[in-house]
Each structure stands twice: as structure tokens, then as C-alpha cells.
Amino acid sequence: MSFTNRLFLTVFAAAAACSAADPQPPTLSKVFDNQLRLAEREVVSLAEAMPADKYAFAPSDGEFKGVRTFELQVKHLATTLYVVGAGSLGEKSPVEAGENENGAASIKGKEATVKYLKDAFAYAHKATQVLTPENATQMMDNGGGGKSSRIGMANVAIWHSFDHYGQMVVYARMNGIVPPASQPQPSK
Secondary structure (H helix, E strand, O other), rough: OOOOHHHHHHHHHHHHHHHOOOOOOOHHHHHHHHHHHHHHHHHHHHHOOOOHHHHHOOOOOOOOOOOOOOOHHHHHHHHHHHHHHHHHHOOOOOOOOHHHHHOOOOOHHHHHHHHHHHHHHHHHHHOOOOOOOOOOOEEEOOOOEEEEEEEHHHHHHEEEEEEHHHHHHHHHHOOOOOOHHHHHOOOO
């Protein structure tokens, strides 16, 4: 699926979700912020559900040589949120990207990693709040030596989060952990 189609589907789905809850047409920033909030809910709940002693887990059976551990999946996802958020805000990233964009080596263990993740989502929400129709296509430094549009970076924050969420789900399930989003919800 092309970037344009993916972007259209993301905006359409978010607009539909916003319109159901609010009679006013959503702003562009609200559409992207709602999508980011959906990713945040899934990712953070899974990061919290994974036991601390499994944060060093990485699959080893099959073609998994050199893959990130669960902890590095979370840290990489968070670091990317900081980098694209900073680009959208026109700021220097407040965190070091570290090796392979896995964040600072000093961030270790479940507690520190989950805090880093939550702080990254808070920063990314700040970045979605500056998105307007007038500045959406403004080209900004993307933190990787190139330029990207603000709306493109907001889109990266969403799809990249779900990309790594999928990998985190596999790791969790390999350790007998059912992701909170997959657990039965109480009937209302």
C-alpha cells in the first residue's frame, strides 16, 4: 500500500472515530492525536504487562539472529517518537538516539523503560498538537539528515508504533503473556 493510501486511510479512520464522539468536525491535530492515543494505549499496556524478567527476551529459534530484545523494541519505539516529534516541532531531539536508534544505554530495566516510553508518547502528543492544515506539508528536519513534512512525521509516529507493537506482541506471546488488548473485555 502506498504512503498516500496509508495516510488517507489513517486520516479517514481517525476522522470517523472523532466524528462519532464529537459533533464538531475534528481538527487535523485532533485526528492524529487520537490515532496516536490508540497506539499509546496498546503499546504502553503491553510494555506494562510484560514481566520485568522478560525484558531481556529476544527470540532465538528460527531467523532471529541479531533482533532487538523486548526492552530494545520499547526503547527504539520511544526514541523514534522523540525524533519525529522533535522534527515536527522544529526542535532538537531531547534524547540521544543511541546505537541503532535504541535510546540511551543508561535506560535499563522495565521501570525505566516504561517511563521512557510514557514520556516519549507525551512528547509525541505535544508534536501532534501543532499540526494544522496550513503547516501540515511544511518540510522539517526529520532527525535523520533529511526533510519530511510535519504530517508525514505524525504518520510515522503512529505506524511505527504499531509496527513495533506487533513485534512486541510476538515476544509477549512467546512468553505466555496475552496482550491486554487481546484479553476479553468485561461486558457492559
